[in-house]
Ligand code: ADP
């Protein structure tokens with residue numbers, strides 16, 4: 146170990162940059178935030194090579210006088226905060242004065258700016274070294290142009306993903322601003338081509354740009370003092386939580402508790418492993434939140450987050466249950482007794498292709514031919530099995546998912562996921578993003594038994610699917626799989642995610658009536674596994690009550 150020394154400014158900035166600047170999209174985020182803070186009404190974002198080569202943000206905001214430009218790059222230089230108390234009433238995106246200094250320490254940045262009445266000026270900062278300020282012709286507003294991200298930090302450069310994936314992150318970032326600031330005009334240019342030109346409009350229209358007009362039109366709305374939510378009916382659910390966006394005072398945030406509140410609103414309306422689509426805009430006084438707890442401010446601390454959780458859950462659920470059930474279930478099928486409500490919920494947890502059947506299960510417990518033990522299915526969800534010293538309640542989906550996971554693992558390890566060739570290939574139109582992911586991961590896909598061929602521009606034909614999923618819709622299978630690979634956490638092994646995904650799909654649904662043969666087969670397969678095991682998602686598959694437990698309970 147060396148002796149203790151105070152780090153130089155350059156090292157300090159590079160460390161800070163590591164926290165704020167993760168990838169080109171983070172640069173886009175910081176620069177667009179500065180433009181919005183400067184009151185811009187029009188913001189143009191240009192990226193080349195996914196932003197590795199170039200990120201340029203042009204705005205028509207208030208600009209800076211020439212003598213302030215060098216200050217903008219100095220660490221902890223900000224025009225938005227003066228005292229520590231101000232921290233608790235910030236209404237701007239920025240306030241730490243960290244972003245430009247960080248970006249300037251890990252790339253080459255040129256900034257040109259002009260206030261409405263002043264002269265234009267420009268300056269260049271490269272790897273922390275600043276040029277002098279020169280006069281320059283510039284329109285009122287600011288242009289910040291960043292080139293060669295992480296050029297001087299090769300370690301960081303290695304962590305960047307493919308151009309397509311980095312472009313997708315940039316597009317996601319712009320989409321979030323576009324949706325939260327519908328009154329601002331946004332343009333996104335990718336490699337010299339215009340990808341979006343969004344005139345001022347409203348939130349719903351902007352959501353439609355990124356998620357399609359059909360979904361946008363189907364969105365329900367709920368408004369309270371604290372939030373304004375747009376949320377899709379349950380049948381629009383997706384494989385990941387990526388289409389759940391929370392904004393706090395215009396800032397995109399992530400919050401586990403709020404996410405829970407949202408999922409709670411959709412409880413039992415969406416199959417396990419899928420997530421709703423929702424956009425929630427929270428408006429709270431600055432004193433109710435602390436935004437200074439995370440480097441990129443994507444996580445915040447609320448004063449009373451559980452209250453918000455409950456409000457979101459109750460308000461949205463009220464609207465979902467009130468309207469959806471009434472509209473989508475034929476009047477005669479509406480529940481007459483409390484117990485029947487669950488059967489109605491079953492209707493919603495069925496897949497798109499399955500017929501909507503309402504049935505109330507009360508089969509008698511009959512001994513299985515194979516084991517001789519008595520078993521019955523409870524509410525099309527659980528199996529209740531009599532065992533030597535008591536009884537076992539099994540979650541049918543969780544148990545089957547677990548069995549399927551082992552099966553897929555085995556097949557994958559033997560490099561032989563059994564596949565079923567389709568008689569008629571299924572043709573799928575892919576979005577640009579999905580297309581990029583397909584190109585990125587076609588080999589991976591094939592190793593899982595999903596074979597595709599190009600089919601004209603923008604489309605592919607699915608030729609084979611995993612045999613265990615032969616009765617699934619190949620189109621949904623492919624698109625969900627592509628969405629999954631795009632949304633998977635890069636830190637998590639993709640292989641494990643993919644196997645879990647297939648297992649979840651192949652498993653019998655919660656809510657599906659099983660024949661006696663199916664129940665016998667399930668329990669036989671399970672016998673080969675350890676019963677204490679959990680399902681693919683880590684939940685338990687069964688609980689056991691022993692006779693001793695029952696005796697204790699009944700105080701015998
Ligand atoms: P912060 O946003 O936290 O203040 P930044 O490093 O992002 O820190 O920016 C430093 C300062 O540079 C800002 O406070 C602002 O005064 C000025 N600035 C940066 N970008 C712009 C812009 N697009 N228009 C006008 N001023 C800007």
Ligand code: MG
Pocket residue numbers: 175178179238239240244245
């Ligand atoms: Mg800033």
